Structures are given as structure tokens and as C-alpha cells.
Amino acid sequence: MLVAVLILGDDDGHSYTLRFDTGGQLVNGNEVQIGGTPVGTIDAITLTEDNQAEVDITIDHVLHEGTTAVIRNPSLSNVAGRYISLSPGPDNAPELSEDEPLAGDSTTTPVDLDQLFNTLDERTRKGLQEVIQGFAGIYAGKGEEANETYKYFAPALSSTDRLLRKLGADQQVFTDFIVDTSKVVTAIAERRDDLTDLVGNANTALGAIAEQNAAFDRSLQLLPPTLRQANTTFVNLRAALDDIDPLVNTAKPATKDLEPFLERLRPVLKRAVPVFTDLGLSVRRPGPDNDLASLVKNLVPLHKRGGPAFRSGVRALNASQEFVTFARPYAPEVIASFGKLGAVSGYYDADGNYARVQAAAFNVFRYNELTEFLEPIPAAEKFSGFEFIPAATRCPGGATQPVPGSNPFLDQGRLAGKCDPSDVPPGP
Numbered sequence: 001m002l003v004a005v006l007i008l009g010d011d012d013g014h015s016y017t018l019r020f021d022t023g024g025q026l027v028n029g030n031e032v033q034i035g036g037t038p039v040g041t042i043d044a045i046t047l048t049e050d051n052q053a054e055v056d057i058t059i060d061h062v063l064h065e066g067t068t069a070v071i072r073n074p075s076l077s078n079v080a081g082r083y084i085s086l087s088p089g090p091d092n093a094p095e096l097s098e099d100e101p102l103a104g105d106s107t108t109t110p111v112d113l114d115q116l117f118n119t120l121d122e123r124t125r126k127g128l129q130e131v132i133q134g135f136a137g138i139y140a141g142k143g144e145e146a147n148e149t150y151k152y153f154a155p156a157l158s159s160t161d162r163l164l165r166k167l168g169a170d171q172q173v174f175t176d177f178i179v180d181t182s183k184v185v186t187a188i189a190e191r192r193d194d195l196t197d198l199v200g201n202a203n204t205a206l207g208a209i210a211e212q213n214a215a216f217d218r219s220l221q222l223l224p225p226t227l228r229q230a231n232t233t234f235v236n237l238r239a240a241l242d243d244i245d246p247l248v249n250t251a252k253p254a255t256k257d258l259e260p261f262l263e264r265l266r267p268v269l270k271r272a273v274p275v276f277t278d279l280g281l282s283v284r285r286p287g288p289d290n291d292l293a294s295l296v297k298n299l300v301p302l303h304k305r306g307g308p309a310f311r312s313g314v315r316a317l318n319a320s321q322e323f324v325t326f327a328r329p330y331a332p333e334v335i336a337s338f339g340k341l342g343a344v345s346g347y348y349d350a351d352g353n354y355a356r357v358q359a360a361a362f363n364v365f366r367y368n369e370l371t372e373f374l375e376p377i378p379a380a381e382k383f384s385g386f387e388f389i390p391a392a393t394r395c396p397g398g399a400t401q402p403v404p405g406s407n408p409f410l411d412q413g414r415l416a417g418k419c420d421p422s423d424v425p426p427g428p
Contacts, residue, residue: 013040013058016096019103023053024071024082024110031083032057042084054101057084063096064089070108329396329409336400395419401427 023045032040040059048054066089074081089096096102117125139146167174188195209216285291289298327334365374395415397407401424408421 013060014062015043015056015058015098016063017098017101018055018057018069018084018107019048019101020053020055020069020071020107020109022109023055025112026053026055026071026082026084030081032059032086033083034059034061034086034088039086052103055084059086061088063102064091064093065096066090066093067096067102068106068108069102071110073110329407329411332397332407333399393419394423395421398424401425 026042026045028042028044030042031038032042039061040057042055042057044056046054046056063086068087070085070087072083072085120128167177281291283292288294364377366377367373368375395408395410396419397409398419398421400407402408402421408419408424410416410419410421
């Protein structure tokens with residue numbers, strides 16, 4: 001019996017409740033469609049406490065979350081025969097509860113044509129009426145020609161629909177477009193006389209072109225070989241573009257840093273404008289003997305007189321190069337001898353000035369750290385440590401504190417091992 005009931009039993013369908021802002025002129029018995037196919041009907045329409053239309057439907061499909069409902073018209077001018085179009089949610093979504101109404105963003109009410117007209121003021125409605133009457137005048141007696149154009153009507157509507165979707169995607173841009181178009185039309189209306197003259201002049205120009213039919217005919221005759229030559233050029237250009245591709249691919253890594261470089265270069269160029277302005281005035285300024293151009297002009301006779309002197313100076317410098325090369329490393333010693341001599345002789349203590357000569361016994365005693373007494377140095381050891389050691393010779397320029405890159409002088413490593421670069425006075 002259970003199998004018989006399941007097989008032969010009558011399925012009454014699934015009942016759902018939809019809430020719309022308005023009833024949209026729906027009546028009981030209107031169809032409910034999915035993808036243009038009827039799947040059910042409207043059972044009842046009631047008014048909720050917040051003045052919304054509550055529509056009860058029965059369909060033979062199970063709805064899931066994500067389902068949307070739209071009240072649609074067969075056409076803009078049709079009043080009766082409206083229906084509800086459902087867009088079911090995905091099958092893997094939870095099923096909709098038949099006790100929970102579908103409302104809010106999930107339902108959409110159409111805008112009736114009279115609602116659109118009610119938003120227009122009297123002047124706009126009058127203009128629209130004249131436009132409709134104008135279309136009637138255009139198509140009067142042109143039925144056959146109009147029928148020929150109707151086959152392009154559906155593609156035009158499809159293209160217009162895509163255009164309006166793009167415009168509707170950015171309301172601010174669309175609003176700015178309408179406002180700017182209004183300003184353009186207003187500006188054109190204010191120059192209606194100039195527009196009339198433009199049309200008249202264009203008619204005159206086109207008439208003059210029509211009078212040159214022979215020249216225009218020759219131009220048309222020359223156009224095919226010109227196009228053939230252009231075709232050959234474009235074919236060769238395609239091959240040239242293929243050859244340029246490696247260059248473009250190689251330049252791409254460099255161009256990615258070009259934009260930030262130009263951004264940083266812009267303020268530099270802005271600050272450089274007055275610099276180049278001053279430089280231009282320095283090079284050429286109105287008036288005599290006040291710019292670089294005048295200076296260069298005056299240098300010509302000076303060059304003639306100074307040429308022999310400069311040649312003699314060059315020979316003298318070349319001849320003294322060896323002496324300068326030899327003396328240059330010892331410049332710190334020479335300068336220190338003059339700079340420190342006065343300081344040494346200027347300070348004094350109880351024994352007199354620091355710069356003095358006195359006899360002193362050296363290498364006679366040495367200090368014993370164990371006994372903490374002075375003990376005599378044997379005669380054989382008195383001159384120990386005073387031997388000449390070439391490796392310990394002070395390098396040129398080592399008489400004063402070292403300056404990196406200046407002194408001591410090692411002659412590009414040729415003095416390495418012949419002098420000790422660490423043998424310099426202490427201190428900074």
C-alpha cells in the first residue's frame with residue numbers, strides 16, 4: 001500500500017509566499033515561470049500590515065536559498081497578463097522553508113509606464129508627446145520601408161541593453177554624462193544661429209565638392225592602386241613588428257622603473273626651470289660685455305697672446321714632474337716641521353722650553369719588573385734594538401697622523417715590505 005501511495009499518489013506541489021513592494025497588477029491565477037516555462041500559478045494576493053503585497057504561489061519545483069522573484073510584463077504597454085519570473089538558487093544551497101516568506105532584495109516589482117510618465121513635469125511630457133507625433137509624421141506613408149528596418153530592431157535593442165547595463169554600472173558617471181549633455185545641448189541651443197550658418201556653409205561646401213566630379217572621379221580611380229600599395233606596406237610592417245618584438249620584450253624590464261623615475265624627475269625639472277632660465281641669461285643677456293658669449297668672444301685675442309706663455313708653462317711643468325713626484329710623499333714631514341716647530345719651542349716647564357738639548361745617559365740601566373729596581377745593562381746589550389732594519393723604516397708621509405688615501409705613501413704597493421705603514425705618531 002505504501003509503494004502504491006508513493007507511485008500513484010497526487011503531488012499538490014510546493015507552496016511559497018512572496019512579498020513585493022506593490023502587487024504589480026497581479027491577479028489570482030497568473031502564471032509563475034522559470035526560464036519562460038510555466039511551473040505554477042498564483043493562489044492568493046493579500047495586503048500585509050506594512051502595506052506590502054503578499055503573494056501565495058504553488059509550483060512543482062523545490063526552491064533553494066538564493067532564489068529571486070520578479071514581476072514581469074509581456075510588454076511595456078500591456079496591463080493584463082503579468083506573471084512572476086523565478087530565478088532558482090543553486091541546488092547545493094539549503095531548501096527554502098515554505099513557511100518563511102521570500103522578501104527584501106530577493107523580490108523586485110516592475111515600474112509601470114504611467115509611473116515613469118508621472119515623474120516627468122508638464123513641459124517634458126509635452127515635449128515627449130511632440131516627439132511621438134513627430135515619429136508618426138516620419139513613418140506616415142513609409143510602412144514598407146519601416147518594415148524593412150524592423151529586422152534590425154532586435155539587434156539594436158540588444159546593443160542598447162548592453163549599453164544601458166554599462167551605463168547603469170556606474171551611476172555617478174551616467175549622472176555626469178546626462179548633466180554634461182544637458183549643458184552641451186543648452187550651449188548649442190544658444191548658438192542656434194551659428195549652427196544654421198554652419199549647415200548653410202556645409203551645404204555650400206558639399207555643393208562645391210559636387211561640382212568637382214571629374215577630380216573626384218580621378219581620385220577614386222587612383223584609390224585602388226593606392227590601397228594596394230598600402231596593403232604591401234602594411235604586410236611589410238607586420239614583419240617589421242615581429243622584428244621589433246624582441247626589442248620590446250627586452251625594454252619591458254626597464255620600463256617598469258620608468259614611471260617612478262619620471263615621477264621623481266618631475267619636481268626636479270620644475271625646480272630646474274629657474275636654473276636654466278638663469279643659465280640662459282648667463283650665456284646670452286641683452287647688452288654688450290655682460291654674458292658668457294661676450295666673454296668667449298673676448299677670449300679669442302687673449303688666447304693668441306697667452307698661447308706661447310702656456311706652452312712654456314707646460315714645458316716647465318713637464319720638466320719638474322720628476323722633482324714633484326719625489327717630493328710629494330714627504331709633504332707631511334715638511335709641513336709638520338714648520339707647523340710643529342713653533343709649538344714645541346713655545347711650551348716650557350720648570351726646566352725651560354721643551355725644545356732644548358741636554359746630555360743624557362741612555363741604555364745604561366733598565367727596569368726589572370720583579371725587583372722593581374734599576375739594574376745596569378751589560379755592555380754587549382747597550383745598543384741592542386738600534387740596528388738598521390729596512391722593514392721597519394718609516395714610510396714617506398709617516399711623520400704625522402695618517403689620513404686614509406693620503407699618507408703614509410706606499411707608491412701603489414711598490415714600497416710594501418720596504419717601510420712600515422703602521423709607524424706613525426699616535427693620536428687623531
